[in-house]
Amino acid sequence: MTTGKVSVALTLQWGSATNVGFVRSQNQDAFLAAAPVFVVADGLGGHAAGEIASRLAVEAFAPLAYRSEVTRADVVRAVTDAHARILAHAEADPTTAHMGTTVSGVAVVWFGEAMHWLAFNVGDSRVYRVEADRLMQVTVDHSEVQQLIDSGRLAAEDAETHPRRNVVTRALGISRDPTPDCWVFPADAGERLLICTDGLTKELRDDEILAALAEATAPVAAEQLVAAALDHGGRDNVTVVVIDALPTSQTSQETSEADDRTGPPVPAPQS
Ligand code: CA
Numbered sequence: 001m002t003t004g005k006v007s008v009a010l011t012l013q014w015g016s017a018t019n020v021g022f023v024r025s026q027n028q029d030a031f032l033a034a035a036p037v038f039v040v041a042d043g044l045g046g047h048a049a050g051e052i053a054s055r056l057a058v059e060a061f062a063p064l065a066y067r068s069e070v071t072r073a074d075v076v077r078a079v080t081d082a083h084a085r086i087l088a089h090a091e092a093d094p095t096t097a098h099m100g101t102t103v104s105g106v107a108v109v110w111f112g113e114a115m116h117w118l119a120f121n122v123g124d125s126r127v128y129r130v131e132a133d134r135l136m137q138v139t140v141d142h143s144e145v146q147q148l149i150d151s152g153r154l155a156a157e158d159a160e161t162h163p164r165r166n167v168v169t170r171a172l173g174i175s176r177d178p179t180p181d182c183w184v185f186p187a188d189a190g191e192r193l194l195i196c197t198d199g200l201t202k203e204l205r206d207d208e209i210l211a212a213l214a215e216a217t218a219p220v221a222a223e224q225l226v227a228a229a230l231d232h233g234g235r236d237n238v239t240v241v242v243i244d245a246l247p248t249s250q251t252s253q254e255t256s257e258a259d260d261r262t263g264p265p266v267p268a269p270q271s
Contacts, residue, residue, distance in 0.1 A: 010115055010189055010245040012108070014038065015219025017226040021199060021234035029197050029239035030054035030101075034065035036108035037075075038241045042125050042197040044171055045099030049090075053101040053173050056089060057082040064107070072118055072182060075107050079122060079172070079180045086173030100174035104139055106193055106243060115187040115245075120180040123168045126201060127183075130192040130213055135206040138183050138193075142170035160202055189247040192218070196225070199238030203229040218242040 012035045020027040028043035028050035041057040043050025060082035064070050082103060090096045102123025109118045119127040121139035124146075129136040140146060144167040148154035159165060172178045192213065200209070204225075212224040222242045229238040 009248040010187055011248045012036075012243060013218050013246055014241060014243040015217070015222035016239075016241045017222040018239040019226050019230060019234065019237070021230065021237055023235045024237055026051055027237045028054055029199065029237040030058040031195075031239050031241055032058045032061050032065065032105075033241045033243075034062075036067060036070050037061055037064040037078075037105065038107070038193075038195055038243055039103060039105035040125050040195050040197055040239050040241060041104075041172075042102040042123065042199075042237070042239070043099070044101060044168070044174070045096065049096040049099035050101065052089060052096055053086050053099040056085045057101045057103045057172055060085055061105070069110060070107050071109060072184070075105075075118060075120055075182070076180060079103060079120070079178065083172045083178040090173065098174065100171035102168060102197070103172055103180070105195055105241075108187070109184065116184050117187050117193065119183045119185075119193075122175075122178050122180050123171050125195070125197045128194040128196070128209075130194060130210070133210070135194075135209055138185075140181065141168075142181075143168050165202070166198070187245050189245060191245045192221075193243045194225075195241040195243075197237065197239045199234075199236035200225060200229050200240055202236060203232040203234070203238070208232075213242070218244045 014033050016031055016033040018029055031040045039058055039061050041054035043054035061078045064074055090099055102125040104121035104125035106127055107118045109116050119138045124141040124143045127138040129138055144164045145159040145162045149156050212228045213221045222240050225240045226238050
């Protein structure tokens with residue numbers, strides 16, 4: 001008998017979708033989907049300020065887009081850079097004072113030949129791992145309701161109806177220390193990840209999210225998720241990024257022709 005280890009090359013396929021919803025006049029969400037980095041940001045602040053903050057956050061990740069390799073330090077630096085850009089903008093333009101944003105995402109990192117996911121978040125935008133019949137939340141929200149759950153004062157099932165469910169406890173541009181929390185785990189063939197703003201999770205239960213994700217390619221699943229959030233009321237901006245890790249042998253013509261594989265245009269890096 002022999003044993004061994006084979007490192008399998010995985011190919012990423014992804015899709016993304018965003019919608020302003022039916023209540024808000026502006027879409028203050030922003031996203032970047034450009035392997036090896038995938039990010040969503042949910043802007044906070046009145047008027048156009050939230051929109052600016054989330055855009056600045058996403059732009060700080062643009063230098064990592066399409067790079068062959070990124071590290072945890074690169075991701076943390078991008079988050080820190082985003083925070084600094086937002087503060088600098090708010091100082092230069094007082095109409096945007098106190099703006100902020102969540103940021104949450106996934107980067108592909110390597111340990112030797114082993115591909116891993118690095119999930120990270122500041123605020124209450126989330127990263128999920130999709131398993132056959134379960135949605136596993138990877139990130140832990142920085143929110144008042146999460147603190148109440150952690151201290152045993154609120155049941156998790158009551159969080160989405162709590163009056164202070166929208167209050168985040170860590171945000172870029174607002175918190176003194178906006179360090180992201182990070183989780184690293186091996187990437188497996190056939191795995192699917194979901195990154196989303198709370199416009200998705202406040203409209204849909206886990207089983208409804210799973211239903212929208214079922215048996216679709218990543219670009220189709222992303223569109224289906226946003227459509228489902230709108231069907232349920234679309235009371236907030238909603239943004240999703242869906243990422244599949246496919247065995248390279250499975251990346252047939254059918255999947256490689258997906259319409260959203262390269263994501264939206266990548267914002268130009270700023271000096
Ligand atoms: Ca939101």
